[in-house]
Amino acid sequence: MPLVLLFISSIASAQTEPPDVPATPEPTPVAAPTTAAAPVAVNAAPAVVQQTPTGPTIGIDITKTSGKTEPKQLELKPGGYLQADTRSFVTDTSPHEQTLRRLRFKLEGKAFGLFKFNTLIDTAQSKLVVQNAFIEIGLRPEIGLRFGKDKAQFGIERLQSAADLTFIERSYPTQISPNRDIGLALRGDIRGGLVHYSVAIVDGVANNAVLEGETDDSYEYNAHLLVSPFKGLAQFGDLAVGAATTFGRTHGTVASPGITPFKSAGQATIYKYAGGSAMDTLATTAVADGYRYRFAGHAYYYAGPIGALAEYVADYEPVALRGDHTLLAQRAWQVAASAALTPGDKPTYKGIVPTKPFDLDAHTWGAFEVAARYGELILDDDSFAAGIADPAASVRRARAGTVGINWYFNRYIKLQVNYEGTVYTGGAPDGGDRPTEHLIATRFQAAI
Template sequence: MKTISSLACSASIAACLVTSHAFADNQQDSALLKLLQEKGIISAEEAQSLQAEQARRAQQQATVSMGSKGLKIESADKQASIQIGGRLHADYATHDHEAFANQEDAIDGTQIRRARLYAKGKLNGRWKYVLESDFAGNKVSVKDANLSYKLTSAPITLTVGNQKHAVSMEVEESSNDIMFTERSLVAALTTPYFDRAIGITAASGGSNWHAKAGLFGDGISNNDADEGHGFGARASFAPVLNDNTVVHVGASYGLRKTSDDGLANGKSPSFSYKTTNFSDLKPVNASVADMDKVEIGVFEFAAMHGAWSVQSEIAANNVSRDSGDDLSFSAHYVQLGYSIFGGQRRYKASEGEFKYFNVNTPFNASTGDWGALEVAARFDQIDLEDDNISGGEAKRFTLGLNWYLSRNMRVLFDYSRSYDLDGGAIQNDKGEVADNIDSFAIRTQWAF
């Protein structure tokens, strides 16, 4: 009877010890086994057996962590994982401009610009996956949805699925990390046709360089039976790269061929920009009929030294039409940032882009820590005038103040003025081309 009781006790102890780490750590478990052995409840052999089983189970248990990068679960052998995260961008915007004759006033107010959740991780060591959806605007849209494999024979990663084209440093950078609430006027040439689409890319990178190229169909939201296709390639090199200083140069090329119904990446051919995402006010706007294909070339320069950072791109595209001469549009920007109270931007050479802002001391009112501040300025210009297309020209400058409370939270304040407007469709109540459109935007951002 005692033997049966001893076996039952041993089994119960084993179940408690090997199936949970919530009640005790290894040292406590060892102390408990030693105590049970001293009291004669279990033998030395049984104690050793339980310890061995506990160690074996511990090696097989997944690890769970929660931090600045979200919730992560990883297998004991580190060959499989899943990470859950997201972002929330809550915006407010208002405008000041003269009365328009043929255009409604800019829309002011609030908007959830982005509300995304993602799951990403790895499988069997070399496979990686990501699935991200956006719930902003009372609708669901799929952003990144792809699977990657790192080759064993070469330092190349292949990615298949919905993903960004390899065009433009600014487009490749996450909206969580860009210096202002919205991207520059260069985005009016790039994002309509060279943002996300379903395709395959090959990428490689080293300690101070990166290269990426891919072939694409249309975006995941396009349901056309006969879709268009595109190509994108981008490369960058950092001749100076250390913890405090970065010099970056790069270039990219993109091509997009329209579908049989004249759509390019599921969109009607046009180039424009809005003062804010939901303003519905477009200082320049060029619609292009009979577009056959669009090509774009982008040249990049960026640098960082301590608290200072600068980034610039020059973009030019060529639009081929089935009827009419080819068109050429261009845009460029230069932006400058300076961080106060410590912290600096993080540069990732293997992807050729700036990542999140490193905050030395997160915000904590009780200890008098206020995070970091970044003052920023940007000048950009766009020209959508060529041949019989009068989409307009515009210049713009933007002043920004970014408050980084932590790695995961920041508040952005932007003031922009669009000026020297020429051509385009917006006229004031005197019948003249409108000018000096001012906008002010605030964004509260939370991302992990």
């Protein structure tokens, strides 16, 4: 609770600070003030406070004035977000859950017109996890070199910030995609973002996992291309179409198998590889061993009050058990759509910023959005024939439908309610099907 109060008080202060630390103004029909905030002096040089559409920015200038040296600028932008969730299961005996899903603190910035850096640390659930820690060097937007820990440039839903998600939980394609990886990437935006590209050499990470360090002596290679044909043509909306791939050798061990189980939206394990207990040995543990390939195709389109996103991922996972090797083909896809109910508000890939933030005195209520999604996860039957997974405990297929409503109080506060129903094939004793999961989930989010 103190952490929740701390976040709420931080948001309040971001909107009510005196002029020397201005918050980014909410978008309203009233014209923005023309006077600049008071500068902050560092080494007797004037500071520049920049404002961006995503939240308040603290800027610091470091200026050298000897001879004809050009000014050198350092910009720092702190931030973070909190997500407090509840989960209720309609038809089974699973307990009602309350959890602090994410509590993340970030610091990003630019230095000397050449460097960019980003750190993101998650402290939720009594854990300290470094999500991002990278530096990028780039003279021009068209080409940059990024080194460190970052999201793998692969899944379009994974590449969305967790604070910008339309639904509380990501869909199944994300579960067979890499999460965070460590490596070196060449990337850039051509013609103002008309084309985005990334090619990378990384350590290689298991599906839906965050890499903490090198687990074998092999590398993985990633490539991603995203084309936005209407870039700069706002009247046609925001369309993006892309594809991505990863390929490379992987080698797991009993301690670090290199393969991960699959979970439902309610965080129940619905598919598990053999092994995983303290008593298991290499003879009883399924591990990744061989060349792994992933392919993804995705697109989104946002225009006016509506938006849509579609994604398909195929994962070819090399798994070894008792000396036998099996290449498992795992597939997942989703289609999602959303619509803003409040006039003037527009869904985007980065969420909604209400045109009329919540204000009791002004009788404005923020923005409301409804959304629906359907997705499937299809697992390889060969995993059961080879003993890699237990058919009495692991499903062969999952089909999930989700509906939700989102209430954006302002750019900082969001409330979400989702219902997700998931139907399974297999996953029960005697060839039966795992019972349908009916989940009602809620989320309170505060982001600055």
